[in-house]
Amino acid sequence: MKPVLSIINWALSWVSGIISSAIQLLYSIINYILSRPDDYIPFLWPIINFLNHVPIINIIVHLIFWRPIFDLLFVPGLVSVLIALIFIIWFERKLTAKVQWRIGPLEVSRPIGGFLQPFADLFRYMFQEFVVPLQADKNYFIHGPAIVFILSTLPIFFIPIGPKQFTLPNGTTIEGIYGIYTGYDVLIAIALITLFNIGIILIGWASNDRFTYIGTVREALLYTGYEAILILSVVAILLIYGTADPFKIVNWQVTHLPGIIANPLAFLAFLIATLMATSRFPFEIPEADTEIVLGPYTEYSGIVYGLVMTMSYEKLYVLSLLMVLLFLDGWAGPYIPYFGALSPAIWFGIKTYIVMMIMVFTRSVYGRYRPDQALKMSWSSLLGLVIAALVLSLIIDLLIIKPL
Amino acid sequence: MGMGSNERYAELPVRMEVPEEFVKNFVPIPKEYVEEAYRSEEYLVFIGPQHPGSGHMRIILRLKGDYIVDAIPDPGYVHRGVEKLAETRLYIHILPLIERPTIQDSANFDLGYSRAVEKLADLDVPKRAQYIRVILAELSRIATHLYDTGILAVFIGHSTGYMWAFGLRDVINEAFIRITGTRTTLSYTVPGGVRWDVKPDVLNFVNELTNYLERKMKDMESIFVKNPVTIHRLKEVGVLTKEEAIKYGLVGPFLRASGVEYDVRKVEPYEAYSEFEWDIPVADEGDSYSRFLVRVEEIRQSIKIIRQAVKNIPDTPILSEKILSRIPPKDRPQAAKDIRTFLTKTHVGLTPGAGEATTLTEAQEDSCYLH
Missing domain, CATH: 1.10.645.10 (Cytochrome-c3 Hydrogenase, chain B)
Incomplete structure (x- = not known):
């Protein structure tokens, strides 16, 4: 009898523990909602002050400005990702059109140069039928894009876009904007990014179509080509910083040198690896539209097509964030009073957007390498470049940083 | 396995005959070439006629596994008389x-x-x-x-x-x-x-x-x-x-x-x-x-x-x-x-x-x- 009783006792205490912590959480939420949000974002104050007078909306506004939810929804979360995606897709189309003597997207929202065209495309995808081909493996076919989308969104939460503690000019100290802080964030982000490809191979394989098959094989080939370069270039620059903690990395860069000057070879290798990883030109090999329709994504339609189409752009966004963090001083920049706590995030965003714009510009400059040429290039000259970057980092680390 | 390497592939008594299409339709390669390809365990694959970008053409590939042994172009589909x-x-x-x-x-x-x-x-x-x-x-x-x-x-x-x-x-x-x-x-x-x-x-x-x-x-x-x-x-x-x-x-x-x-x-x-x-x-x-x-x-x-x-x-x-x-x-x-x-x-x-x-x-x- 006794062991049974003890088990019941244990189970009860467990359940009550959960209930009590749940009540605590609810209490803290209610407590938070009843208090005033402490976000220091001056340009939002008029709106917040107005919404505070509306009965139910004010609770929602409070909830949104609760830090975990704010991070998840706005910066660095979903809304900023969405804005980045829409901007970069529009910008790529518009810039390529400009170079090629065309006009590009214009009809949707004419006054702002067709900026809302990606939204219009999104709505079209929404109302299009999502066809699952007979020969496809239904489960993987449907769930693959979601898995890949999650894998490509997750790294964003490991890349802080502001310092940990932020002291305003008037002396108050506020929390910076970041998703998850572990101290090994850069490594985790890189690990998640390199997982991404397995998802693409999965969806290509599940489609069970000849074009997706070829596209998948090409994706896998290119994956073997850039993965080592990407990881080694990150390792090379981390050797100089001596840490994978993003806050310390940016601090090092602000107090010493930007990473791009400290180790330009690693930057170059990272840039080319990013081009390969996000299948930008001249490495747009897996999705070569004049050869294999759309590579691994050929069979998709409807909203899931929209999802898989934006995935490479999302990856581009994540890798650009990483590049700014590792090589371009991160969020360092003069304080802008108007944006308050968002000021570092704005600087981070501007740098990231410039990097993304440069990356998509390659579409109008380059053609496409053959798969074997790209692979040969990555395993000969690029590998040599990244090893040179490693050696340079070691020299800097052993001869310059350690003696100091 | 105890068996010699020659015994692993048994000779099948299948007669390698040139398909009827080679006789019926006009194919721009000699019959001996086809027979030779069949005898040497190679495949003849007809690709096209299609438009790969510069006029309709057919390519006859002679394949040994994944390797292309020979490729014979067969143009002339744009002849308009x-x-x-x-x-x-x-x-x-x-x-x-x-x-x-x-x-x-x-x-x-x-x-x-x-x-x-x-x-x-x-x-x-x-x-x-x-x-x-x-x-x-x-x-x-x-x-x-x-x-x-x-x-x-x-x-x-x-x-x-x-x-x-x-x-x-x-x-x-x-x-x-x-x-x-x-x-x-x-x-x-x-x-x-x-x-x-x-x-x-x-x-x-x-x-x-x-x-x-x-x-x-x-x-x-x-x-x-x-x-x-x-x-x-x-x-x-x-x-x-x-x-x-x-x-x-x-x-x-x-x-x-x-x-x-x-x-x-x-x-x-x-x-x-x-x-x-x-x-x-x-x-x-x-x-x-x-x-x-x-x-x-x-x-x-x-x-x-x-x-x-x-x-x-x-x-x-x-x-x-x-x-x-x-x-x-x-x-x-x-x-x-x-x-x-x-x-x-x-x-x-x-x-x-x-x-x-x-x-x-x-x-x-x-x-x-x-x-």
């Missing part, structure tokens, strides 16, 4: 027909046909008509080279090269509109001259066009022709040596890219080509990139010829005396400028006696051989 259709038509009717094989390069084909008829009927062509013909032929050559550049750019995934080449080609089509009234399939050259005279402002436009083209070709060169990716993709691909090129009977830019300095316009100058100063672009490598470069250089030479032709164009009638003599004298001054309303009088009745005439014309992709 022009010769048979031409048998029952008037000489003037054949003009629109003769230019169908290459829509973009119609000026050169019209020119070849007109010259053959002129030879038969013993017509002389006035100088102004010759100059206009040369301008059209060279414009047409540039347009077709640009067209090919665009298609090549698509193949190697260079969308800007495609857009620019087609954009430039459209400017030339605009010149065609102003000179002849149509964008493609001009039918403007007729036996004995051209259809109507070119106005001075149109000639001015053509001259400005050459300046514009030259400027834009410089940009094009920096973004596409000299692009490292383009060089990577095309260098040392599809190499044809000089001997092979001569043996297979290559013509045009392909021959010149293999190191043979041969151009019909220089070897047997027709029209007014002997009066212009220009060079034959030649390359020695014989690979895809040199074939491309030769054509890019040819665009430059064509621009040179057009400039000289526009500058030195003489002021004479545009129709041969023999053709004009078929028109009543009071209409002759009008017909010397524009023949459209008099075609029934001049060309419908144009029936040279039975005979043979052969002309060679340097068209864009090939020498147009008309017999």
Whole structure:
């Protein structure tokens, strides 16, 4: 009898523990909602002050400005990702059109140069039928894009876009904007990014179509080509910083040198690896539209097509964030009073957007390498470049940083 | 496993017979070749006929596993039976027909046909008509080279090269509109001259066009022709040596890219080509990139010829005396400028006696051989 009783006792205490912590959480939420949000974002104050007078909306506004939810929804979360995606897709189309003597997207929202065209495309995808081909493996076919989308969104939460503690000019100290802080964030982000490809191979394989098959094989080939370069270039620059903690990395860069000057070879290798990883030109090999329709994504339609189409752009966004963090001083920049706590995030965003714009510009400059040429290039000259970057980092680390 | 390696693959008593289709349908490879391939455990795979970008063709691949042992091209699907259709038509009717094989390069084909008829009927062509013909032929050559550049750019995934080449080609089509009234399939050259005279402002436009083209070709060169990716993709691909090129009977830019300095316009100058100063672009490598470069250089030479032709164009009638003599004298001054309303009088009745005439014309992709 006794062991049974003890088990019941244990189970009860467990359940009550959960209930009590749940009540605590609810209490803290209610407590938070009843208090005033402490976000220091001056340009939002008029709106917040107005919404505070509306009965139910004010609770929602409070909830949104609760830090975990704010991070998840706005910066660095979903809304900023969405804005980045829409901007970069529009910008790529518009810039390529400009170079090629065309006009590009214009009809949707004419006054702002067709900026809302990606939204219009999104709505079209929404109302299009999502066809699952007979020969496809239904489960993987449907769930693959979601898995890949999650894998490509997750790294964003490991890349802080502001310092940990932020002291305003008037002396108050506020929390910076970041998703998850572990101290090994850069490594985790890189690990998640390199997982991404397995998802693409999965969806290509599940489609069970000849074009997706070829596209998948090409994706896998290119994956073997850039993965080592990407990881080694990150390792090379981390050797100089001596840490994978993003806050310390940016601090090092602000107090010493930007990473791009400290180790330009690693930057170059990272840039080319990013081009390969996000299948930008001249490495747009897996999705070569004049050869294999759309590579691994050929069979998709409807909203899931929209999802898989934006995935490479999302990856581009994540890798650009990483590049700014590792090589371009991160969020360092003069304080802008108007944006308050968002000021570092704005600087981070501007740098990231410039990097993304440069990356998509390659579409109008380059053609496409053959798969074997790209692979040969990555395993000969690029590998040599990244090893040179490693050696340079070691020299800097052993001869310059350690003696100091 | 205890078994010898020979015993692992048992000989199956299956007779390897050539499929019936080889006997029934026309297949451009000998029967022995098929049998030999079957006996040596290889596959013959027919790919196409399809349109991989440069005309419909079929490729017969001989495969050993994943390796391509042999690839036999089987072109000829764009043969339109022009010769048979031409048998029952008037000489003037054949003009629109003769230019169908290459829509973009119609000026050169019209020119070849007109010259053959002129030879038969013993017509002389006035100088102004010759100059206009040369301008059209060279414009047409540039347009077709640009067209090919665009298609090549698509193949190697260079969308800007495609857009620019087609954009430039459209400017030339605009010149065609102003000179002849149509964008493609001009039918403007007729036996004995051209259809109507070119106005001075149109000639001015053509001259400005050459300046514009030259400027834009410089940009094009920096973004596409000299692009490292383009060089990577095309260098040392599809190499044809000089001997092979001569043996297979290559013509045009392909021959010149293999190191043979041969151009019909220089070897047997027709029209007014002997009066212009220009060079034959030649390359020695014989690979895809040199074939491309030769054509890019040819665009430059064509621009040179057009400039000289526009500058030195003489002021004479545009129709041969023999053709004009078929028109009543009071209409002759009008017909010397524009023949459209008099075609029934001049060309419908144009029936040279039975005979043979052969002309060679340097068209864009090939020498147009008309017999």
